[in-house]
Amino acid sequence: MKNRDLELGDMENMIQERVQRFLHRVEKEHGLNDQITPTIHMAPRTLRDLSPQSFSPRVVSIGPLHRDDENVQAFERQKATYLTKLMTCMPSPQETIMNSCMQKVYASMEKIKACYVLTKTYDDAEFAEMMVMDACFILGFIRQVLIYWSESNSEYIFQLGAVVRDLVLLENQIPFFFLDEIFKCTIAELYLGMSLITFMVPVLLFLNLFDSDADLGVVENISINDTHHILSLLHEFYKPQNDDIIPEGCLSTRNRSAVDLDKAGVKFKPNRSQTWVLGMEMEFPCFLWSWCKCTLRMPVLNVHDSTELTLVQNNVL
Known part of the structure; x- marks a missing residue:
């Protein structure tokens, strides 16, 4: 009878401990939901069924949602090439820069994951490497576009068009605040005084739907705090920055x-x-x-x- 009471007591303690852990996790996730609404997710089924090719990347995957797609696997090694080229241009040693990037992602790990509606579970190490690789690829890629843009190499820019189009897919994004953190660790050291939003101008101009003279003047008024990812930046580009533009x-x-x-x-x-x-x-x-x-x-x-x-x-x- 005494052993049975001990077993019941151990069971009650175990249940109580698990309940406390469960409630702590619920409270933690609820707090994140109050702070961050997921902005990177799969498109609604009704829209995807109408045009599947409009949501899946054709060349490169960004973030976790399409990482395992067969059609983008061949480009994964190209990401490493862009990252290496970016690092070789930096004034600081590569290891120092990588340490800074990894510190940024681990410091914001929960906030970054909360931006996604994840369909697969990733451990922190795998997720951190994926985020840093994709962020450095995006920055290294756009830097190459900037170089060829300044050289008026339209043929090369046209060849990069497929990648640019993949960068604005809803399901193919990384949080903009994190991209900005990696930007400050890397590109900001090369282009002093340049903001991430200004750095993204080639992407906006490449995808611009309208023949307009509004470019840098509009971009400089966009706030990083209002931008969730690159697609969101493109969306902000089309919004009026001044409420007076549209009469009441x-x-x-x-x-x-x-x-x-x-x-x-x-x-x-x-x-x-x-x-x-x-x-x-x-x-x-x-x-x-x-x-x-x-x-x-x-x-x-x-x-x-x-x-x-x-x-x-x-x-x-």
């Missing part, structure tokens, strides 16, 4: 199609806004009694191979 009440009026406006005599001309990529202007005749009709200046849409993909990704956010 204009969104509540009845929308008219271009056909309706054309029938009413409105003329259409291209508009290249300096302040907003999607900026539009209405020009009225000089005199109210003039027979001249109004002119609506609109952004010019560029249609190319990645237009549909870019539109789909921005609509999913």
Whole structure:
């Protein structure tokens, strides 16, 4: 009877200990959910079924969601090449830089994982190496794009287009705050005074849907705190940075199609806004009694191979 009481007591202690650990984990995960809403996840099934090729990377996987896809395995070794080239350009020893990068990822491990809706469990060491490798690849790759951009090597830039398109897929992202941490450990030492967002301009311009003069001026107003990942940065690029750009009440009026406006005599001309990529202007005749009709200046849409993909990704956010 005494042994039985001891066994029951041990069982109660074990259950109590496990309950406490469980409640601690629930409280911890609840706290993370209050701080961070997952922003990197698989696209809704309804959208994926309509266009599967619009969400899966074709060349390179970024982050954990498509890491095991067969079609991107061949490029994994290329990541190491970009990382090595980046490290050889740095003024600090490679080991010192890697130590700094690993410290960054381990310091934010739980916060980084909370950004994902993970479909597979990764141990911390494997996850840390994956994050550092992918972040360094992205930075090293964009640095190469910058070099060829400055040399006006359009042929090489065109060849890199497939990789650029993979970098803006919803399911193919890493948290922007972490990319910024690795940027400060690496690229920031090469380009003093440059921010990560300014560094990303070649990607934004490559994927720009509109023929617009708004580039650096718009980008410099984007806050890293409002940017979840590279796709989110592209989304911010298209948003008005100034609430006054859209007059109050204009969104509540009845929308008219271009056909309706054309029938009413409105003329259409291209508009290249300096302040907003999607900026539009209405020009009225000089005199109210003039027979001249109004002119609506609109952004010019560029249609190319990645237009549909870019539109789909921005609509999913």
